[in-house]
Amino acid sequence: MTDVDNSRVSIILPAKNEAASLKHLLPELKNCFPESEIIVVDDGSNDTTVEVCESNNVTCLQHQYSKGNGAAIKSGTRAATGEILVFMDADGQHLAEEITKLLDVLEQGYDMVVGARKFGHQANYGRGLANTVYNKFASLVTGHLVKDLTSGFRVVRAEKFKEFLYMLPNGFSYPSTITMAFFRVGYSVVYAPINVKNRIGKSHIRPLRDGLRFLLIIFRITTLYSPLKIFLPISSFVFLVGFMYYIYTYITDDRFTNMSALLILSAISIFLVGLVSEQITMLLYKKDAK
Template structure:
């Protein structure tokens, strides 16, 4: 089924209070688990092993991950140092709250990280070295899985922070409508159907975002009530 499916199956079968995830290709040092657990004992709900730029598999992978980190930071309002790291320790009860959200593919770290931030669960990053992959070849397809990572980010943003997407989009349509109206008024001295369409789209998109934001708030208040 995929990496995410294996993670979900393992999480369901696990009986401990803390779950530790790491890649099985030799990139992560098991001796560093103690460092993650010590940060977890400090009161955090999840501790992620953050890779440095030198620890990225390639320049292209490093640039892509940097983009994901910046985009996720903007979406969540928190600084995300390593969105896609598979080396992490997490409290089992809180992790299992989001199992139904996790995809079966490679992007489970993306989903769970953003879900934890939106739920106001404590997330910490611990710098860790990453070693050369041994005995296997990466099954991540940069283009296809890169697009998939972005889609997952927008999916989670829509689910947890809808206005982060809808408000800027609505503003863009409004500016386009205003600019087009200014152009047509100066040339033909009238308000055109295209301007009306752009203004209407801006209002509709903003209202959809507003309603989605309210629904999200109700879902969270109900789940914690």
């Protein structure tokens, strides 16, 4: 049993056609956290999600059409009254008893605790490999060890999470966005190992559609954290190519070509765009003076 006062906790579950798993998960949550606020955000479901919530006396917020996982997270956060927010999937993968572990770690002085899955607990080998790439890249960019960038199971202090609510995308990349935002402003983030089960029902992620979308996460990671880390290498490479081409044409033709000039000017332009983006990013994360 955690030492955290359960009445301070709001548990938020984004759900789309997850009635089958909610039938089992909601009673478990009610049993483990009888004093906590539980909010299910029905993201345009066409099953009995609402009826399951009503039968378990759980708050259910409804989206009239599917807006996305991130949009559901934002709706749940706006409605939550707890000082501590718990986010978990409604598909049966996350265990109610694991919340206690994350809450206990949070009370050690952290601002966000993320449940980190093992490689073997990923939905499939491809997802596991992709998440490993995301984790390695995010660790390189931020300088912090990132064990599970895309995990949807996390606990966080509500006041600090709400600071970045406007930044969160409506799709599945909200976990990476909020993680980068916390690292960027210096909030304390830690990863705690969790056990997961196989989901109930079918996944809403489509390999082709969402696989291409998830590739963009890599660029979002960098541009959200520090744009210069992606613009500077590109600028340096283009400048090097232009300079080497100038050396080559100078030796062979004794002249400075238009292509060399174009590449060098392009390199300078890319660097300046990155510099401006860096300044904009700093303003984006700057808190309003109190």
